[in-house]
Amino acid sequence: MINVKFEQVMSNVEEAVTEDELAALLDNETNITAYAGYEPSGKLHLGHLLTAYKLMDLQSVGVDVIVLLADLHAYLNEKGTMDQIRDWADHYQKCFSALGLAEGTRFVRGSDYQLEPEYTKLILKLARHTTLNRARRSMDEVSRNAEDPVVSQMIYPLMQTADIGYLNIDIAVGGIDQRKIHMLAREELHSMGFKSPVCVHTPILLGLDANKMSSSSDNLIAIEDSPESIKKRIQSAYCPPRTVGDNPLLQLYRYYVFPQFKQVELERPQQYGGPICYEDFSTLELDYAVGKLHPLDLKNGAATYIERIIGPIRSALRSD
RNA sequence: CCCGCCUUAACUCAGUCUGGCAGAGUGGUCGGCUGUAGACCGACAUGUCCCCCGUUCAAAUCGGGGAGGCGGGACCA
Numbered sequence: 001m002i003n004v005k006f007e008q009v010m011s012n013v014e015e016a017v018t019e020d021e022l023a024a025l026l027d028n029e030t031n032i033t034a035y036a037g038y039e040p041s042g043k044l045h046l047g048h049l050l051t052a053y054k055l056m057d058l059q060s061v062g063v064d065v066i067v068l069l070a071d072l073h074a075y076l077n078e079k080g081t082m083d084q085i086r087d088w089a090d091h092y093q094k095c096f097s098a099l100g101l102a103e104g105t106r107f108v109r110g111s112d113y114q115l116e117p118e119y120t121k122l123i124l125k126l127a128r129h130t131t132l133n134r135a136r137r138s139m140d141e142v143s144r145n146a147e148d149p150v151v152s153q154m155i156y157p158l159m160q161t162a163d164i165g166y167l168n169i170d171i172a173v174g175g176i177d178q179r180k181i182h183m184l185a186r187e188e189l190h191s192m193g194f195k196s197p198v199c200v201h202t203p204i205l206l207g208l209d210a211n212k213m214s215s216s217s218d219n220l221i222a223i224e225d226s227p228e229s230i231k232k233r234i235q236s237a238y239c240p241p242r243t244v245g246d247n248p249l250l251q252l253y254r255y256y257v258f259p260q261f262k263q264v265e266l267e268r269p270q271q272y273g274g275p276i277c278y279e280d281f282s283t284l285e286l287d288y289a290v291g292k293l294h295p296l297d298l299k300n301g302a303a304t305y306i307e308r309i310i311g312p313i314r315s316a317l318r319s320d
Numbered sequence: 321c322c323c324g325c326c327u328u329a330a331c332u333c334a335g336u337c338u339g340g341c342a343g344a345g346u347g348g349u350c351g352g353c354u355g356u357a358g359a360c361c362g363a364c365a366u367g368u369c370c371c372c373c374g375u376u377c378a379a380a381u382c383g384g385g386g387a388g389g390c391g392g393g394a395c396c397a
Contacts, residue, residue, distance in 0.1 A: 241356085
């Protein structure tokens with residue numbers, strides 16, 4: 001029984017820190033609160049969806065969820081002016097509502113509480129306890145312009161730590177790029193009398209060109225992309241035959257298609273063997289590894305199923 | 321506060337001394353080869369030369385002023 005919950009939360013995650021604490025939490029506690037924070041800047045894309053799915057997994061096992069629209073974090077991390085970020089935050093809230101999070105999801109805007117005196121005091125206290133090197137290293141995977149960091153980017157991890165304490169978070173969800181900040185939070189919050197969060201980290205997926213996913217290199221699928229755009233992007237994605245490592249197409253199946261569909265049917269010309277059906281990712285992966293499944297068939301199927309995932313989100317967004 | 325260096329295509333940078341069509345590599349787009357992509361081959365496009373003022377027939381280049389970044393020095397009762 002416990003294992004069912006635990007396995008659900010652990011599915012497709014890179015790591016949980018720690019698994020024992022997570023299991024104990026799910027086993028013994030009620031009124032558990034999990035959160036993920038997002039910098040409102042740039043289009044929402046499949047990468048964001050991965051942590052959103054994890055929040056939904058948590059909701060499905062009875063955990064309360066907070067989505068933090070981290071507007072001040074975005075500002076500190078040089079993502080735009082306050083005005084631009086406010087607009088993005090409005091948009092993000094609509095997008096997340098369209099994703100299908102459970103009723104009762106709490107949306108919180110960072111600026112709603114991060115300017116309160118008590119919060120500020122907590123930041124200063126954290127600043128007093130954190131070395132510059134530690135703060136800087138914690139931002140390595142998170143900040144743009146890694147050389148020439150600004151002081152605001154050193155405040156960022158302190159605020160993220162304070163958020164977890166302030167919002168009384170039990171489970172912090174984020175990509176594995178958040179790891180060092182979360183480890184800082186676990187350490188500092190504990191010594192300041194707050195709960196240390198259990199951290200659940202999702203993988204950071206490759207972009208469609210097998211390089212690091214980034215909106216600037218345009219190698220990702222945004223939730224607002226048109227069906228045509230999705231198809232075109234997937235068509236041009238990197239996909240070496242019989243290769244399962246660092247294959248962005250297989251990632252789409254593993255992290256998006258199979259978690260959402262029990263049965264995956266791939267169309268295929270009769271000439272190459274006709275339609276083929278899979279019920280789990282590992283079977284598909286194996287067929288691909290041995291060359292039983294051609295990259296183009298993989299791509300055509302991915303385009304169909306990714307559109308089936310994104311289509312409803314797109315229309316929910318439009319009807320709003 | 322003082323001194324030195326840097327700022328040119330999406331990125332990394334040549335070019336500045338000695339003024340004369342705005343350059344290379346990487347990346348990008350298109351095509352060829354593949355039942356996909358990549359690789360490979362071929363073609364194409366890059367632009368506020370950080371900003372302002374001046375000198376000049378002509379300024380990325382010279383002069384003056386400014387902005388941003390980097391490094392050092394000084395200050396430290």
